Amino acid sequence: MPPTLKLINTDPLLENYQLKIEGRKIAAEQKERELLQGSDSLTDFANGYLFFGLHLTDYGWILREWAPHATQIYLVGELNNWQDSDEFAFTRKEHGVWELALAAEVLHHGDLYRLSVYWESGHGHRLPAYVTRVVQDLETLVFSAQVWQPKTNFIWRNTGRISKQKSPLIYEAHVGMATEEEKVGSFNEFRHNVLPRIRKAGYNTIQLMAVQEHPYYGSFGYHVSNYFAVSSRFGTPTDLKALIDEAHGMGMRVIIDLVHSHSVKNENEGLGNFDGSGHQYFHEGARRNHQAWDSLCFDYGKNEVLHFLLSNIKYWMSEFHCDGFRFDGVTSMLYLNHGLNCDFISYDMYFDGKQDEDAIVYLALANKLMKQINPNSISIAEEMSGYPGLAAPIPDGGLGFDYRLAMGIPDYWIKLIKDVKEEDWRVGDIFFALSNKRVEEKTISYAESHDQALVGDKTIIFRLIDKAIYWNMHKGSQCIEVERGIALYKMIRLITIASSGGAYLNFMGNEFGHPEWIDFPRQGNNWSYKYARRQWSLADNKELRFESLNNFDQAMIQLIDNKIELNKSLPESILQDETHKVLAFYRDNLLFVFNFNPTVSCFDYEIPVRPGKYKLILSSDAEVFGGFGRVDASQLYYSKTSFPMAKIQMLSLYVPSRCALVFESIPSKRVI
Numbered sequence: 001m002p003p004t005l006k007l008i009n010t011d012p013l014l015e016n017y018q019l020k021i022e023g024r025k026i027a028a029e030q031k032e033r034e035l036l037q038g039s040d041s042l043t044d045f046a047n048g049y050l051f052f053g054l055h056l057t058d059y060g061w062i063l064r065e066w067a068p069h070a071t072q073i074y075l076v077g078e079l080n081n082w083q084d085s086d087e088f089a090f091t092r093k094e095h096g097v098w099e100l101a102l103a104a105e106v107l108h109h110g111d112l113y114r115l116s117v118y119w120e121s122g123h124g125h126r127l128p129a130y131v132t133r134v135v136q137d138l139e140t141l142v143f144s145a146q147v148w149q150p151k152t153n154f155i156w157r158n159t160g161r162i163s164k165q166k167s168p169l170i171y172e173a174h175v176g177m178a179t180e181e182e183k184v185g186s187f188n189e190f191r192h193n194v195l196p197r198i199r200k201a202g203y204n205t206i207q208l209m210a211v212q213e214h215p216y217y218g219s220f221g222y223h224v225s226n227y228f229a230v231s232s233r234f235g236t237p238t239d240l241k242a243l244i245d246e247a248h249g250m251g252m253r254v255i256i257d258l259v260h261s262h263s264v265k266n267e268n269e270g271l272g273n274f275d276g277s278g279h280q281y282f283h284e285g286a287r288r289n290h291q292a293w294d295s296l297c298f299d300y301g302k303n304e305v306l307h308f309l310l311s312n313i314k315y316w317m318s319e320f321h322c323d324g325f326r327f328d329g330v331t332s333m334l335y336l337n338h339g340l341n342c343d344f345i346s347y348d349m350y351f352d353g354k355q356d357e358d359a360i361v362y363l364a365l366a367n368k369l370m371k372q373i374n375p376n377s378i379s380i381a382e383e384m385s386g387y388p389g390l391a392a393p394i395p396d397g398g399l400g401f402d403y404r405l406a407m408g409i410p411d412y413w414i415k416l417i418k419d420v421k422e423e424d425w426r427v428g429d430i431f432f433a434l435s436n437k438r439v440e441e442k443t444i445s446y447a448e449s450h451d452q453a454l455v456g457d458k459t460i461i462f463r464l465i466d467k468a469i470y471w472n473m474h475k476g477s478q479c480i481e482v483e484r485g486i487a488l489y490k491m492i493r494l495i496t497i498a499s500s501g502g503a504y505l506n507f508m509g510n511e512f513g514h515p516e517w518i519d520f521p522r523q524g525n526n527w528s529y530k531y532a533r534r535q536w537s538l539a540d541n542k543e544l545r546f547e548s549l550n551n552f553d554q555a556m557i558q559l560i561d562n563k564i565e566l567n568k569s570l571p572e573s574i575l576q577d578e579t580h581k582v583l584a585f586y587r588d589n590l591l592f593v594f595n596f597n598p599t600v601s602c603f604d605y606e607i608p609v610r611p612g613k614y615k616l617i618l619s620s621d622a623e624v625f626g627g628f629g630r631v632d633a634s635q636l637y638y639s640k641t642s643f644p645m646a647k648i649q650m651l652s653l654y655v656p657s658r659c660a661l662v663f664e665s666i667p668s669k670r671v672i
Contacts, residue, residue, distance in 0.1 A: 048311030053130030068096025077113030119276025261329030367400030391441030442502030548626030
């Protein structure tokens with residue numbers, strides 16, 4: 001049977017798995033029909049948050065929960081001194097749904113409450129599964145649901161969707177640690193103090209971490225307990241809306257980390273044992289527990305779970321105007337063994353029956369739903385197995401993600417810096433490692449994210465400079481380690497973005513070489529916030545080299561945003577000189593030249609180029625970027641050839657050691 005899907009036509013090696021790929025596509029279509037049952041679209045289906053949870057209607061309050069294993073549920077809280085009473089007993093409806101109706105005057109904005117849930121063998125206090133506001137008592141550390149019904153609704157000032165922009169240039173940020181003070185930062189502080197920085201830097205997309213409520217701050221937001229609740233550590237739902245609204249007003253998209261790959265085990269705060277069954281939202285038996293993350297694994301085969309997760313997607317996009325998501329832990333979702341201890345060296349490993357077919361269906365439906373809600377939304381998969389078709393359109397046989405995180409690139413840089421002498425770096429290997437990707441997908445390149453900054457690891461700037469970063473970052477100081485590290489740091493970040501497969505990501509603070517790791521408050525550090533913050537003053541201090549690195553990143557980002565469509569073009573290699581360690585490639589109309597030689601500069605160095613004249617528009621060696629100013633930025637360069645009308649001509653350049661140069665090609669006017 002000849003291939004019918006574009007994914008297989010693009011990659012003939014997938015022909016042997018045609019039936020499997022088509023089967024997965026058909027399974028998603030069948031599941032969609034099964035879920036809809038009268039609804040017009042997934043958008044109409046994903047309205048669980050409008051039905052379940054607490055709502056104020058024209059007739060009073062209505063509270064609904066799905067708890068099929070429960071035998072009785074009571075509402076307890078400040079309204080009844082946290083005691084069970086028949087007055088606040090739920091009524092069991094069909095399909096395991098429980099319901100309680102109350103007069104409007106019974107509950108008020110700000111009231112605290114929980115559910116008192118009984119089952120055959122026990123009882124416990126629970127937070128509603130669809131709760132939208134959770135707060136923690138700072139003395140008892142107990143979490144409670146909170147009525148969130150402000151007198152006035154939030155008014156969106158920037159209601160128009162952010163249009164489908166050029167390549168996403170993503171600023172990954174954690175609101176809590178975005179303050180210089182040793183504390184938990186707030187949404188409002190981020191809006192006032194950090195948003196202007198991101199806008200000035202030129203990034204067009206903000207990725208917010210840890211937005212969904214999580215009981216342990218140090219989990220970085222990846223052990224979620226309450227999927228519809230904004231983390232109260234950072235402020236209120238209104239505060240988050242104001243942040244997103246202002247970002248939109250600045251022309252920046254806002255996406256959030258979405259953790260649908262697993263759930264925190266906590267029972268009092270989360271879904272771990274909501275109705276006493278232990279497997280209401282999760283698998284039974286051995287598949288219930290994630291062996292590496294100490295968390296619980298969703299059962300994507302249950303329609304109720306799909307309803308919960310798809311409704312969660314619509315909730316954040318509709319209620320908070322989020323422009324998309326970075327889906328966390330996609331590799332863990334795709335495979336029954338969560339992708340642990342697998343090298344994925346064979347295509348068989350993607351189709352050998354060891355995949356979670358229900359999860360694959362869910363991911364396809366999630367991406368389809370996102371595009372129905374907002375066609376310009378972006379979905380990003382944190383996925384490291386290389387699953388074919390992950391970022392290919394669903395009609396083509398893919399799962400519909402817009403981008404895959406190029407997770408191998410940070411690993412490549414770490415290995416290169418740590419294990420290979422600088423004089424042994426091979427420019428051809430560097431270019432291949434950074435530009436290699438599947439044909440059908442777009443990727444997000446990054447030299448480092450929050451992962452590489454966590455305590456126990458090292459950022460790139462720390463690997464290059466080490467402890468000298470504490471004593472020799474003054475612009476007047478002379479230190480070989482610092483000068484080397486800064487030069488390579490700029491080159492690494494520039495070549496990573498210039499060779500990107502579609503987009504670029506930076507974690508906050510890395511743009512200026514933030515000097516310290518991330519270590520959230522914990523018992524081992526005496527609950528200190530010293531390393532869970534960002535020292536913005538370093539980038540603002542004109543006497544320090546951090547300011548120079550910040551200047552370079554700003555120039556680099558704005559250059560890419562203004563001159564290149566990363567998601568519409570590919571890098572075109574024109575020179576890989578291993579002897580001199582010079583690499584040159586085109587990206588759209590820009591010529592990138594890198595000299596990775598640690599000691600030798602190249603004079604009158606000839607590079608084969610397209611005919612025309614060239615203007616230097618960025619030099620990593622410029623003094624304003626902490627370089628030595630060895631290249632004249634005012635000079636124009638003209639290609640030349642030994643015979644007329646040649647398609648390939650030569651450009652003669654001075655390329656200093658440890659330097660990157662970017663030229664803009666200006667086509668010569670024809671003389672008639």
